[in-house]
Amino acid sequence: MSKRSIEDMEVEAMVVEQVKRKKDKKEKKAKKDVVVENGVEDNVNGVTEEEGEEEVKDKRKRKKEKKDKKREKKERKAKEEEEEAIVAAEDAMDLDARETPEAQPQPEKLSKEERRAAKKAAKEAKKNAKKEAYAKPNRNASLPPDTPAPQVTYSTPAGPPTVSSGYTESAELTALPKSTIDEFLTEHAIAITDPHDSNLRPITSFSYLPSNSFDFTGFTSPTPIQAATWPFTLSGYDCIGVAETGSGKTLAFAVPAIRHIIALKASQKSSKGVRAVVVSPTRELAMQIYDSMEEYSKEARLSTVCVYGGVPKDEQRAKLKRADIVVATPGRLNDLIDEGSADLSNVSYLVLDEADRMLDKGFEEDIKRIIRAIPSPTRQTLMFTATWPQSVRKLASTFMNSPTKITIGDRDDLRANVRIAQTVEVIDQHAKESRLLALLKQHQSDSQRDDKILVFCLYKKEATRVEGFLRSRGLRVASIHGDLSQAQRTMALAQFKEGKCPLLIATDVAARGLDIPKVKLVINVTFPLTIEDYVHRIGRTGRAGADGMAYTFFTEHDKAHSGALVNVLKAAGQPVPEALLKFGTTVKKKEHAAYGAFYRSTDGTKTSKKIKFAD
Numbered sequence: 001m002s003k004r005s006i007e008d009m010e011v012e013a014m015v016v017e018q019v020k021r022k023k024d025k026k027e028k029k030a031k032k033d034v035v036v037e038n039g040v041e042d043n044v045n046g047v048t049e050e051e052g053e054e055e056v057k058d059k060r061k062r063k064k065e066k067k068d069k070k071r072e073k074k075e076r077k078a079k080e081e082e083e084e085a086i087v088a089a090e091d092a093m094d095l096d097a098r099e100t101p102e103a104q105p106q107p108e109k110l111s112k113e114e115r116r117a118a119k120k121a122a123k124e125a126k127k128n129a130k131k132e133a134y135a136k137p138n139r140n141a142s143l144p145p146d147t148p149a150p151q152v153t154y155s156t157p158a159g160p161p162t163v164s165s166g167y168t169e170s171a172e173l174t175a176l177p178k179s180t181i182d183e184f185l186t187e188h189a190i191a192i193t194d195p196h197d198s199n200l201r202p203i204t205s206f207s208y209l210p211s212n213s214f215d216f217t218g219f220t221s222p223t224p225i226q227a228a229t230w231p232f233t234l235s236g237y238d239c240i241g242v243a244e245t246g247s248g249k250t251l252a253f254a255v256p257a258i259r260h261i262i263a264l265k266a267s268q269k270s271s272k273g274v275r276a277v278v279v280s281p282t283r284e285l286a287m288q289i290y291d292s293m294e295e296y297s298k299e300a301r302l303s304t305v306c307v308y309g310g311v312p313k314d315e316q317r318a319k320l321k322r323a324d325i326v327v328a329t330p331g332r333l334n335d336l337i338d339e340g341s342a343d344l345s346n347v348s349y350l351v352l353d354e355a356d357r358m359l360d361k362g363f364e365e366d367i368k369r370i371i372r373a374i375p376s377p378t379r380q381t382l383m384f385t386a387t388w389p390q391s392v393r394k395l396a397s398t399f400m401n402s403p404t405k406i407t408i409g410d411r412d413d414l415r416a417n418v419r420i421a422q423t424v425e426v427i428d429q430h431a432k433e434s435r436l437l438a439l440l441k442q443h444q445s446d447s448q449r450d451d452k453i454l455v456f457c458l459y460k461k462e463a464t465r466v467e468g469f470l471r472s473r474g475l476r477v478a479s480i481h482g483d484l485s486q487a488q489r490t491m492a493l494a495q496f497k498e499g500k501c502p503l504l505i506a507t508d509v510a511a512r513g514l515d516i517p518k519v520k521l522v523i524n525v526t527f528p529l530t531i532e533d534y535v536h537r538i539g540r541t542g543r544a545g546a547d548g549m550a551y552t553f554f555t556e557h558d559k560a561h562s563g564a565l566v567n568v569l570k571a572a573g574q575p576v577p578e579a580l581l582k583f584g585t586t587v588k589k590k591e592h593a594a595y596g597a598f599y600r601s602t603d604g605t606k607t608s609k610k611i612k613f614a615d
């Protein structure tokens with residue numbers, strides 16, 4: 001036999017062996033499959049068939065337990081996510097939606113983690129808000145979230161208001177010569193657009209108010225916005241009041257609110273239930289409005305509750321049961337409406353403070369939901385602000401019935417308070433911190449040591465960094481922004497107000513409405529997202545007739561705002577730096593999120609005409 005044939009035989013034997021092994025394996029597998037299919041494991045380990053059944057049962061049990069655990073874990077995770085979403089929604093709604101980094105242009109690079117967290121929070125907040133909008137158990141629950149609130153249609157001009165506190169002009173006011181009234185209107189550049197032709201005169205003295213229980217000690221006379229709006233708001237008309245920052249708009253809506261409730265209580269048998277709601281964009285502003293409401297309604301023994309996020313709900317729920325007035329941030333108020341703790345079905349007086357902010361895309365949906373919870377036929381709606389961009393006017397008009405529009409100063413164009421000296425410095429991004437330090441040294445040294453300075457940043461992380469930088473340089477500094485707990489925010493603001501800490505670093509949560517006494521200087525380290533926010537930020541100084549000062553760092557990143565800023569500076573008679581002009585003077589048209597590029601600006605008061613006073 002040749003060597004080759006032996007090798008061939010060996011190969012052949014190997015192949016036969018392999019084929020046999022494969023066949024055995026196949027048979028074994030087929031047998032196992034049949035057994036498993038019949039519910040009995042193969043007796044491979046030499047156990048009896050009975051023992052095999054036990055093992056199967058055990059295995060099934062273990063499998064079921066594993067499955068249950070998995071399901072529980074999934075449910076727990078879903079619940080946690082839901083809770084997180086509520087917090088995120090509150091953050092977006094109550095604090096300032098603009099603090100969510102991905103919602104804004106990014107002048108600075110955020111870390112991957114920050115971006116991911118922000119994206120997740122925003123996504124969940126959106127999902128949650130949508131879910132809640134549809135789940136809302138009130139009388140308009142069937143309306144999808146984008147449906148405008150139901151309207152009462154009045155003939156034009158509108159008929160008499162449904163609820164009025166029974167305002168009658170005082171005899172002394174009526175007796176004043178028309179020229180005195182005209183002088184007052186001209187001196188304060190008051191424009192009244194009254195679709196009702198009601199010929200109501202401004203209440204130029206507190207003594208012309210209907211008999212009241214208000215203590216105006218410390219004030220000599222009503223401010224122009226108070227004088228001009230009171231006759232209309234006291235008469236029960238819807239009203240838009242636009243006046244500069246720090247001009248007393250809070251009392252402009254607080255006084256009629258209190259009179260309104262007193263009148264209702266006197267005329268109705270049942271005096272229970274919330275009658276007035278004031279909505280504000282931030283918790284701190286809500287608390288400030290609440291303090292004013294409390295002070296001025298004390299005599300009338302009305303009960304007010306402040307409803308805002310970031311704190312437990314129990315106390316708010318309890319107070320809501322006996323409240324006449326609710327001052328609220330939108331997120332928490334909607335929460336309490338949804339769970340049935342806040343009943344707005346008796347409300348007939350609604351105020352949107354900082355109305356343009358309340359109607360912009362961050363809050364629009366929340367406001368619609370609140371409005372749906374209030375019966376529209378009896379609702380008197382008031383909107384107050386220092387800035388009234390075209391982009392929100394159409395939306396505002398859908399919530400109002402033939403409103404009287406009152407503006408102090410030429411406010412159809414954006415106007416900053418003229419008593420604020422504005423300085424804009426075009427600067428390199430990297431030079432900001434050293435320039436800030438130099439400004440603080442200049443304005444807070446020696447005898448000026450305790451002068452209050454408010455520094456604005458755009459992002460929470462930026463505020464934290466600036467605070468750390470200034471503290472490392474030995475400055476006394478506090479901060480307020482959305483990354484802090486409510487207790488920390490409240491404490492920082494109190495310390496700044498009381499002068500215990502004269503330097504406050506803030507994001508735009510502090511831009512609107514806050515009335516902090518004697519803020520000497522506002523510094524904008526990073527330009528805000530909108531020109532309106534710029535006007536509100538610098539408006540934290542120069543309040544109630546005082547002078548103020550503002551410094552703004554302007555970089556290449558902010559060039560989209562150069563045209564609008566140039567206009568604001570020019571309108572207030574402030575110097576416009578050459579370097580700013582180089583960025584261009586074109587003003588970009590602001591588009592409303594709901595209408596996008598197709599938005600056509602329409603003033604809701606188009607059919608009205610300027611008020612004429614009779615002799």
Ligand SMILES: Nc1ncnc2c1ncn2[C@@H]1O[C@H](COP(=O)(O)OP(=O)(O)OP(=O)(O)O)[C@@H](O)[C@H]1O
Binds near residue numbers: 220543
């Ligand atoms: N009639 C008045 N006379 C003098 N001061 C007043 C009068 N009414 C209100 N004030 C004071 O003016 C200051 C500013 O008022 P308020 O906070 O209501 O301004 P605002 O117009 O709402 O400002 P912002 O636009 O910033 O929200 C407050 O300290 C308030 O006490």
